[in-house]
Amino acid sequence: MPTQITDYKCPACTAPLRFDSNTEMLKCDYCGESYSTAKIEALYAEKEKAAEAAFSREEKKARKTLPVSEDEDEGGDWDLSSLSGDWGAEAEGMRAYSCPSCGAELITDETTAATACPYCGNNTIIPGQFDGALKPDYILPFRLDKEAAKQALKNHYRKKPFLPRAFSSANHLEELKGIYVPFWLFDADAQADCHFHATRSHSRREGDYRITTTEHFQVRRAGSMRFQNVPTDASTKMPDDYMDSIEPFDYRDLKPFSTAYLPGYLADKYDVSAEESTQRANKRCRATAIEVMRRDVLGYETVSPEGCHVRLQGGKVHYALMPVWTLRTKWQGKDYLFMMNGQTGKMVGDLPVSYGKFWGTFAALSVLFSALALWSGVGQWLAAVFMA
Amino acid sequence: MKKILSFLAVLALLTALCVPALAAEPELDNVTDAASLLSDQEWAALESKAEALSAQYECGVYIITLDDFTDYVNTNDVNEAAKAIYRAYSLGWGAEKSGVLLMLSMAERDYSLIAYGYGNTAFTDYGKDQLAKRFLDNFGEDDWYGGFSDYLNKCGSMLSTAREGHPLDVDSSPQIRLVGILISLALGCLAAMALCCVLCLRMKSVAKKEEADSYVQRESVQFIVREDHFTHASQTRTMVENSSGGGGGGGTTVDSDGFSSKSGKF
Numbered sequence: 001m002p003t004q005i006t007d008y009k010c011p012a013c014t015a016p017l018r019f020d021s022n023t024e025m026l027k028c029d030y031c032g033e034s035y036s037t038a039k040i041e042a043l044y045a046e047k048e049k050a051a052e053a054a055f056s057r058e059e060k061k062a063r064k065t066l067p068v069s070e071d072e073d074e075g076g077d078w079d080l081s082s083l084s085g086d087w088g089a090e091a092e093g094m095r096a097y098s099c100p101s102c103g104a105e106l107i108t109d110e111t112t113a114a115t116a117c118p119y120c121g122n123n124t125i126i127p128g129q130f131d132g133a134l135k136p137d138y139i140l141p142f143r144l145d146k147e148a149a150k151q152a153l154k155n156h157y158r159k160k161p162f163l164p165r166a167f168s169s170a171n172h173l174e175e176l177k178g179i180y181v182p183f184w185l186f187d188a189d190a191q192a193d194c195h196f197h198a199t200r201s202h203s204r205r206e207g208d209y210r211i212t213t214t215e216h217f218q219v220r221r222a223g224s225m226r227f228q229n230v231p232t233d234a235s236t237k238m239p240d241d242y243m244d245s246i247e248p249f250d251y252r253d254l255k256p257f258s259t260a261y262l263p264g265y266l267a268d269k270y271d272v273s274a275e276e277s278t279q280r281a282n283k284r285c286r287a288t289a290i291e292v293m294r295r296d297v298l299g300y301e302t303v304s305p306e307g308c309h310v311r312l313q314g315g316k317v318h319y320a321l322m323p324v325w326t327l328r329t330k331w332q333g334k335d336y337l338f339m340m341n342g343q344t345g346k347m348v349g350d351l352p353v354s355y356g357k358f359w360g361t362f363a364a365l366s367v368l369f370s371a372l373a374l375w376s377g378v379g380q381w382l383a384a385v386f387m388a
Numbered sequence: 389m390k391k392i393l394s395f396l397a398v399l400a401l402l403t404a405l406c407v408p409a410l411a412a413e414p415e416l417d418n419v420t421d422a423a424s425l426l427s428d429q430e431w432a433a434l435e436s437k438a439e440a441l442s443a444q445y446e447c448g449v450y451i452i453t454l455d456d457f458t459d460y461v462n463t464n465d466v467n468e469a470a471k472a473i474y475r476a477y478s479l480g481w482g483a484e485k486s487g488v489l490l491m492l493s494m495a496e497r498d499y500s501l502i503a504y505g506y507g508n509t510a511f512t513d514y515g516k517d518q519l520a521k522r523f524l525d526n527f528g529e530d531d532w533y534g535g536f537s538d539y540l541n542k543c544g545s546m547l548s549t550a551r552e553g554h555p556l557d558v559d560s561s562p563q564i565r566l567v568g569i570l571i572s573l574a575l576g577c578l579a580a581m582a583l584c585c586v587l588c589l590r591m592k593s594v595a596k597k598e599e600a601d602s603y604v605q606r607e608s609v610q611f612i613v614r615e616d617h618f619t620h621a622s623q624t625r626t627m628v629e630n631s632s633g634g635g636g637g638g639g640t641t642v643d644s645d646g647f648s649s650k651s652g653k654f
Binding site for chain 1: 514517558559564565567568569570571572573575576577579580581583584587588590591592593594595596597598599600601602603604605608609610611612613614615616617618619620621622623624625626627628652653
């Protein structure tokens, strides 16, 4: 059943608006006008209510006109028995919307909150996904555009001696999407109490013997610290390792959430609850708390933890949308996924290794290093030491 | 006879060290047994062999035994003592004063093996190691004559190969040379593989984060307990090889005074 969706249109020419990451304004590509997000929000606050009502009316009207009399249908005798009547179990995870621009039916999954119509390219927002308790607290607007993402991918290929030459020259971007990814941001207070075994040693020479004295210490460090905005991605669609790898985000640019930042990008609502994400955040905080204690143990040559107790007191949890560019390429039938932090430009993604280049480099370096070892006499020296 | 010779040797050593500048020709026998470790026959046999080697290869081959080298020289370094005696008695062959000296000091069971002039060419660092291996096992069992005989025999073979233009060095042993080449190849391959693996790691940039270091508020970190308690101490003793020189690439390490040396315990 179609649900109401919103697209921000230019008040001057009614063309679709998109959020421009460079100016942080909503821009019309047709007439060139730009509008602040606040202005458009205010303008559309009233329009949304009217649009909802209008959409309901249209829906009712459509229902009335849908049935077609068999007498009027003069088509052939098509056998429709093989068509499935419903989407089965998949239907539960899917939603259907009507594009307010061209009327096409948009099929999305249930977490999609902003998308673009594949027929007319209109940017559409599904406000219901961000209503009430589902409304994000913050949004970090895109600062880098599509071209910056493409350039970052090119840069990512540079200085990679084992990258197959054909990979960077022959492969093409299959997909390039700017997505606002839902994140939970956790605040927490940590109290850590850690015990370490530390040693330091000194040597002196007595006759023909070197006497090494090792002093052993029992070290304890206890203290507290505060974590702020530890992020965990709240979307099962986004791989956790990719999301971890594009960190950190600069939270100074966080803005109170507004759908006005969404046009031109895709957006998902969360499908991993804050409770489910707590474990990951706690694990990271605990590891850092221990490391902070460990780093304070100075003046020793070896420090090994003997036991640590970390107590975490959860603070506020915020729901935020973070900007991520996803780039997908295909090479030799295999998909390669890259992601870029839409704010800082940090690009991540594993690259294929050319085994020909690997072994060629290995052979060349082996010859070089072996020649160096022979020339310097290190090998002879070792042989003499062990065999003499 | 042996006792008299020993007494005279000690007397000569003490006297000569007081007037070192007067010495121009070698003033000691090739074998000076001030510690009385050898019988007369043993001494005579060794002396004759050492003299013959010195003449044949024009490089003095010497043996000196002392009760305690510190009685003769004001130093605690056995190598410095051997050098002082070498210079004081004007040891060495010809104008170049070429020679090799093995000196034993019985008090602390120290030995010093020094070379000078052509001796530095014939007795490389590796050669000295090989030479020392020959006599140390005998000396360890107080087999003085056996040790000195082995020393002279090895000196002969080393001087012989040196005069042929191939002094005994690290690369002299075919076995060591082969193993050295294999080790060099292995080291080269290992270093290449390590570098390739590092370069391979650069192809991976996706990994889960296990810490939250970027999200700690630095000003919020407070320590309430900082305790460091000393619990105990442990000691390890490691034998140190007391040898000078030892250039790994072969050749001879020559000190600024023109001597090369090796010392240790027996």
